[in-house]
Amino acid sequence: MTVALSGCGSSPGSGDVTLKLVAADYDVAGGQSSKKYWADLATEFESKNPGIKIDVQIESWNDVDRKVAEMVKAGKAPDIAQIGAYADYAAAGKLYSADQLLSIPEQANFLTPLTDAGEVKGVQYGLPFVASTRLLFYNKKLFKEAGIKAGPTTWDDLRKDAEKLKARTDAKYPFALPLGPEEAQAETMMWLLSGGDGYTDPVGNYSIDSAQNIATFTWLKTNLVDAELTGPVAPAKLNRKDAFAAFTRGEVGMLNGHPSLMQAAEKANVEVGKVAMPGSGGKPKATMGVADWIMGFKQNGHQAEAGKFLDFVFSDKNVLDFAGQNDLLPVTISASEAMEKDPEHQDLKKFLEELPTAVLPPVGKTSWAAVSENIKKNVGRAVEPEGVPSSVLGKIGQEANAAENAE
Incomplete structure (x- = not known):
């Protein structure tokens, strides 16, 4: 399903930028929770950032990695993709590094095992979106x-x-x-x-x-x-x-x-x-820890706009909203601490305790x-x-x- 979340496209001479985002559907029951999450988030971001529009395409986990690969191969890479793997795109020079996208506080807020797993040859390209432990x-x-x-x-x-x-x-x-x-x-x-x-x-x-x-x-x-x-x-x-x-x-x-x-x-x-x-x-x-990834593609040259949007994505409220509604773990230090203190999420506490020392599969290897x-x-x-x-x-x-x- 493709969700047009705003008047996509730029008016001539308006200077508006439309960011194309492809994201995975986490609603295992076949509902609309992922679609609604991104729609609400994009609406709020657009209201705070006139001149930047967000065009979101939600795909099932069965299809999302393949769809993004096809878009990249066709020369139509999205600006941002929230998918299962990043290493091939990073090795091919197609992604912005984390420090090219995020503010220093946001980049420093990721849990260490997730930062490490997002690196290719010592440079972070994969931004952890949600995590889980076993x-x-x-x-x-x-x-x-x-x-x-x-x-x-x-x-x-x-x-x-x-x-x-x-x-x-x-x-x-x-x-x-x-x-x-x-x-x-x-x-x-x-x-x-x-x-x-x-x-x-x-x-x-x-x-x-x-x-x-x-x-x-x-x-x-x-x-x-x-x-x-x-x-x-x-x-x-x-x-x-x-x-x-x-x-x-x-x-x-x-x-x-x-x-x-x-x-x-x-x-x-x-x-x-x-x-x-x-x-x-x-x-x-x-x-063992597991993470899904979000990344910024260089092709369209929207580094500043994509970075601004990703800083917003990684605010505590947005990280906690998505993790909480999907029974997953937040990827940042501050959101993890907030979830641990929240009585509503006590059933996730043991999983949270394991995450700071978790080891992830070697996803940075192509x-x-x-x-x-x-x-x-x-x-x-x-x-x-x-x-x-x-x-x-x-x-x-x-x-x-x-x-x-x-x-």
Whole structure:
């Protein structure tokens, strides 16, 4: 849908500038909340900034990245795009850097992990729009039936809890492990971080087949999958969407989840417990964070106008409005502090607590899209009956390094 939010186009000699904004639709229920958010925001901005008009195009998440790519390829880049990835455009020199767009206070207000994830070769191009973290969810009713008094804090706890859930309840999935092709790269990253490593080493090189990561998948295979604690669908074939749906039906004892699942489960009358993802010996140093991005394209030369609009987008009120209505986390320090103090958002508090130390996927690498796709397709094989974690991760790691070196 395209929403004309003003008299778009410039009158001859008026000096007006019309900024083209393409944004994603976050309304999972098919409603109009994203459309209304941008319409209201644009109307308010235009009233305060005569001479700058905003023309907004809202696209579904299924289409928005492709639509923007087609616009850029056709030489008709939007001035601003709010989409899932920025690195290819930054590497091609098509984006303004953050310091070319934002005032110093706004740029300095982003949470550090999000700023870091928005950088390509040390320069920030991706502006985080909304964020999320992951926690371990558990079904309180099933835990009570199994005689488990609290969420797990170590992998050993998690294994023992899964054994009790299998023995004492009718949970189909004591622990749901979605390593299917929908979003296996996220589930994988959560486990790698909880095992003490991740996708990259401290200097940013891929370390997918590190000794720690191989040990993590070996533990998963031996202690959860081979022990038949992960349910009737093999992890390599279980997609996140299906695991989440099973959780809302009360069929899952534990799984890794995000704020939207919390809301869906509560609507389905599933009482949810939430704890930080356990580490191998206790709480890990970091959990996984996720961000969606907004960026300014150079093509139309509207640097000053786009910057003024983005400063407005990142005001506390606007950041909090969007994050709050979509059960997501604000990306700025000041808005995060405000949300944490707001009783209305207490259910997001544990997610907020994890965000300042979260680690995001290496989205600043232009190779990441291909590497992520490879993980989605193949990582589940590491926990199959005949799977060898060192072999599967080794092949993914080799191909990741080849993709990186080919840039």
